[in-house]
Each structure stands twice: as C-alpha cells, then as structure tokens.
Amino acid sequence: MPADLAVIGLRHHGLPLAQAAALAAVDTLGFDPDPRTVSELAAGRPPVEGSLSAAEIRRMLGAGFRATGDPAELGRVRTAVICTPTPLGADHTLDLTALHEAARTLAARLRPHTTVVLESTAYPGTTEGLLRSVLEEGSGLRAGRDFHLACSPGRHDPGSRTHDYAHIPKVIGGLTPACTEAAAAFYGRICEKVVRARGPREAEAVKVLETNYRHVNIALVNEMSWYCHDLDIDLWDVIRCAETKPFGFQAFRPGPGVGGHGVAIDPNYLPYSSRSLGYPLRMVELAQEVNGRMPRYVTQRCAQLLNEHGKSVRGARVLLLGVTYKPDLGDLEGAPAHEIGSRLMELGAHLSFHDPYVAQWRVHGHPVPRADALYEAAAAADLTVLLQTHRTYDLQGLAVKAQLMLDSRGASPTGAAQRL
Template sequence: MPADLAVIGLGPFGLPLAQAAVAAGISTLGYRTGPEPGSLSPAELRRMLSGGFRHATGPAELGRVRTAVICAPTPRAADGALDLSQVEAAARTLAERMRPHTTVILESPVHPGTTENFLRPLLEAGSGLVAGRDFHLAYSPNRVDPGNREFTPGNTPKVIGGLTPACTESAAAFYGRLTDKVVRARGLREAETVQLLETNVRHVNIALVNEMAVLCHDLGVDLWDVIRCAETKPFGFQAFRPGPGVGGHAVPQNLTGGTGRSLRLVELAEQVNSQMPRYVVQRAAALLNEHGKSARGARVLLLGVTYKPDLADQQGTPAREIAVRLTELGAAVSYHDPHVPSWSVLDRPVPRVDSLYEAAADADLTILLQHHRTYDLQGLSVKAQLLLDTRGTTPTGAAHRL
C-alpha cells in the first residue's frame, strides 16, 4: 500500500516528524537507517498505527512515496567532523528506487553545502534523475525539542530552502500540512546555515553561563538569583542556565565545511562546556573534603543520568564522564533515575538504588545532575547528608549549588 511520506531514520529527528505527520492525517512509512535511540510508548505506537503509520518491510517501498525526508543521525566522527555515513546509506537506498517528481528533504544536521554537494550527487547517480528537473530537493532544519509540551511540530515554524524555487515550494507544500507557519529561506545553504546558527547559539550561551557559574562560586555570588533578576529585562536578554555539561543530539559545529574556516567562539564554547563534568567532580571532592571526608572510598549517589529532564535519552549526557572521574578518584558510585532501569559506564554496570531517600541518607554525597519532576528536592535536601545541585533547582539554602 503506497504512502504519502517516507521518514528515513526513526531516531530523535525522524520519530517526532513521523508522529506529527500521522497526527496530520498523512499516510507515513518509517524506514530505519540503523540502531536508533528513538522509542515510543505502547500507547503512542498504537495511536500511530491506527493513524496510518507502518514500518517498511523493505527498501522497495521507498519507491512508492511522494515525499521522502532523510532524518539520519550525523554524530561527530573521531576527527571532529560530522559523520555522514548514515545519510549516505539512506541516500543510496532511496536513489535506487526513487521515481520522478518525488520531493526529497534532508533534515539531518549538516554543514552548509552538504545537501547540494554531497546528497544531490548520490541521489542523481543512483536514480538517473536530475535534481530540480526530475525531482525536488530541499533542506529543512530539524527543530525538535524532546519533551517540550509547549512547542510541538504543529506550532513551531518550519524553515525550508530548496535547490530551485520550485523545490522550495514543493517542500513548503508538504510542511504546510504539518505546521502553522512555513518560512522560506533563499536557498539550500541558507536553510542549512539556519541549523548551524541555532545549534551554536545554544552552545555558546550555555558556555557563557557555565563560565559565570564558576566565577560566581569563586566570588560567593548566587548566580541563579542573578539570572532571576536579569531575565526581568524585557529586551536584549534571554535566560540560559548552567549545568554539569551539554548533552543532546545536535553537536556544535565550529568547522564551516569546505571553507577552511572555523568559528573560534564556538570552539571556545566547546572547550568551556567540555570542562564542566571535571568541574563538577572538583566541586564534589572539595565538598567532601570540607566535611572531613575523602573522595576515595566515599559513597556518591548520582541523581538523573539523562541529558534532559523527564526523558530516557542519554545522548551526550555528562553523567558518564562524571561517573568515570569519580570512580578514578576511588569513590563508590551509584545512581538513581526513574527513566533508566540500568546504566553502564565503560562497559561496567553502575549500581542502581531503588529506595531513593534511604540511598541519599546513606550516601556521603548526593549529586543532582538532572531534575526529573518526580524528585522531591525539598525532601531530598532533608534526607541527604550532603547535596550538590548542578541545576540550581533546589530551594535556596537547601543544597550546595554549582
């Protein structure tokens, strides 16, 4: 049975798109590009299946769709560049079966120029079709914010940039079925650079407040009170908050592919953010020492090991490095997370505690890494012998803040 849409890649980028498409009444086919962390609850899966979603039984089905959106992950490779291997595999699989008049859209995070210089040749060589003449080619930055209940695909504006004006309009017509507002970029590279700018703005601003957190601790200043006051300014200020590190699937991009140039501010932001797990461990060791305890042999409980609150996603979570560094200091590390039933670091399982309050009372130090809504921070602050809050969410004076 033909589908209107094929979502190629059902991880954190593709799965929300597939859900939004089904909710909009679009017959949707899902095609996996490899092991992907995206997951659905049984209730969500039932809703999608009843709404017209189905998993592809084979690549041949990709040749019977009107629109194909590639949402394959692009993690950072060992050399720091984006790994496009899954995008390449998706393109080759699609190209072998693609029919004329198909609209192909890339949503994976990529460097500017990737859609035209990397994806286009793969599609044309594999299909024998010409982009802009025989099929439409476009790019749209992925703006998924996992767990955000206020901004969904339906009310988040979608940026579109096509190889030709006709390509832009074809992609805009598709996304117009999903969202209230479509924004047309001048072309492919402009749309790709929107994604680069949006991702880097997040990382640069988090780096700024992370540096402020270190400075304010040295000065004896309550940074969270500073942010509370600063965000009352009705213009020129957007509040970002510090934390133990930056996780997520969209990595900062400081190399503007093909130009030989790097974004120095983004590079510096990466350095700042990458130092935060080490800083958390330094603060933890200092707190233990101030209370007459050594990190060696200390019982340390980590609360929340995911990269975002109320989600099970562990992509890029700083909790891993923090656990490794604490273990290297000789601490006995355990964890609690209502969304993570088991957790391993360096291929070794980390003990999971079941009784949260008893574990906090028994631990020499409890570190809040992620504030899941199920955590009663007031109660935890009473039970814990020593509590380090890296998110600034405990009541004032109830814990040591980052």
C-alpha cells in the first residue's frame, strides 16, 4: 500500500526520523537491506545499540510504522529520505558506499513527483553530484523537473531528553526553489521550525560547520588540559569562571577522546569530484590530531598516578567506568575506552570494566571481565578510571571506595578524585 514516507537506512540517523514521523501520524515505511534490522524492528527490538529503546520501537509500530527489506515498496511513496551511515573509511574520508547503494535501489523505483531528501552526512556537492546522477541515470527522470531533490542534514542528539526530532530546527536546501518548498512542506508536518538554505551545497556545508565546530572546540579545551596540568592549574575552575562571560564564549570540557557518529569532516577530500581547493582544512586536521592523542594522554596519566603511589602499570588492577561514547547510552561507536583499554593492556595492566549499558566488552578480541559488584570492584582495584558519566554513578561514593581514582570528565566533586 502507498506510504507518505520511506526512511531508507534504519540505524542511528534513520530511526529518529521514522519515530518522529510515525508519531506525527505520517504513514511511514522503513527500508533497510539488512534482514536482521528488519526482523528486529518487526519484533519491537532496537536493531543497533544506542538507538531507540524497545518501548519507543513498540510505540512506533503501534502508530503504524513498518519496516521492510523489499525494494519494490519504495515505488509507492511520496517522500523518500536517505539516512544511510557514512562512516570514516581507512583513508579518513567518508565512506559513501551505503549511500550510493541506497540511491541505486531507490532510482530503479523512483516515480515522478516524488520528493527525495538526503539526511546522511556527506561532502558539499554530494546531493547535486553523486546522488542526483545516480537517481537520474537509474530512473530516466530529471531532478528539479520530474522529481524534487533536496538535502536536510541530520541533527540528532542521541539520548537527549530535551532535544527531540520535532523541536530541532530542520535546515533544507533544494536543487530548485520548488524542491526546497516540497521538502519544507514535508518536514513542516513533523518539525516545529524549518530553515531554508540557499541550496543543497549550503545545507551540506551546515553539517560540516556544525560537526567541525564541536571537534575544534573540544580539541582546544583538550590542549588546555595538558597546559593546565603541566602548570598545576585547575582547568575545571578555569572553565567554571570563564563560562560566566555572557558573550563570546561557550564552555566545552575535556575528555578521554571524541567518539560517536558525528565525525570531523574535511570537505576538501572529495573522492567523486575534481573540484577541490587543493589544500586541507588545517583547523580540522589539527583538531583530529589533538583529539586523537587523548586516549594516549589518559593512559600516560594512569601510569603517572600509579607511579606516584608506588605502583607500576604492569600487574596493576585497573577498573574502567563507562565504556560507551556518550552518557546513558549503550553505543560503543568510536568510544575512546577501547584504545585506552588496549594501551593499558599492552602495558601489562589487568583490566576490568563496569557499564550499566554494556553487558560484554572486548579489547584486542579478548573479553574484559565485567565488575558486577561496583563498589567492591573499585575498592579492590589499584586504579579506577572514570571514562563516562552515566547518571547511575554515585561519583562521591565511588571516590571514597576507590584506592585511587582518575576522573577524565571532571564530573566528580572537587577534591574527590584526580581530574584530567
């Protein structure tokens, strides 16, 4: 049967859109080529960690949402939104393979007057370059004349209780003014505010700016953490005072590394286009370099603390608290805990971990023992390292129990633990 919307790609970017649309009474179909993803959703279970909860999935199903792996159903929708993952590849460029395959699948079934929107993270030029060419070649239709084509970069804050899909303004840039208005009409049904960009490249560049803004500012404060530690300055007090400035400053805080799905993007690396500036974005490169050093720095601080207390890393019992990339989520994507654990193991430490959202965790292919009795494990460990600030952690109580504690997030009460 026809549907108002097809969400193509049912993972971290696609599921929030499908949820918002279904709960706004938009007849929503979810398409994913992975049979396991489809079967898990049909059974009311989240297909990936850190996405929606089982209760949220069941509510979507109750609102009429259905998932399918049958491409034929894409030929009976009014709007198709591509939300496939575009992770960084080994060469540090965005891997557009899944996006390309989704476009090919949709193109073979594309009907006139359909609105196609790209939400996946992509380089500026992807919508009117790669995506447009694949859709036109596979369908025989022309974008801007026979079907509408636009970009609306994903803006999702996983696990947030305040920033849900409907309340985050949607930026939209269409190939033509009519394309923009067609996409705006759709998003206006599920979002409170729609922001019209000049075109798809501007909309794609919004994602580049927003993501790189986060990475560059985290890198700055991570460098400040090294600087302040070497000069015996309390960085956390510095930040507390600085954020009282009512203009020109936004507080960012250091941490053990930057994880998650919002990767830093250098738009000059365009594997499908010859139009490049010929030089990298230096700020982005430097931010990646600085943030990439944080797991090594945390490991060095662990060794330093143990040494100051007459212990060696080799043979030390080290408990890692929180191994996910974000608080109160079970998503391990890009979490710095893996590299920190790996480095500590290479130095000879005996690792254990605790995370209320992770039942099993492996480093170098080996399972790391999970501490079920948290306070007893902290008391037994030579060093406890807080990597993620899940709400269930009583940091004051843990600091009292732990022999030695390193807080990489600055979340524990002042004086309760060593801070990064």
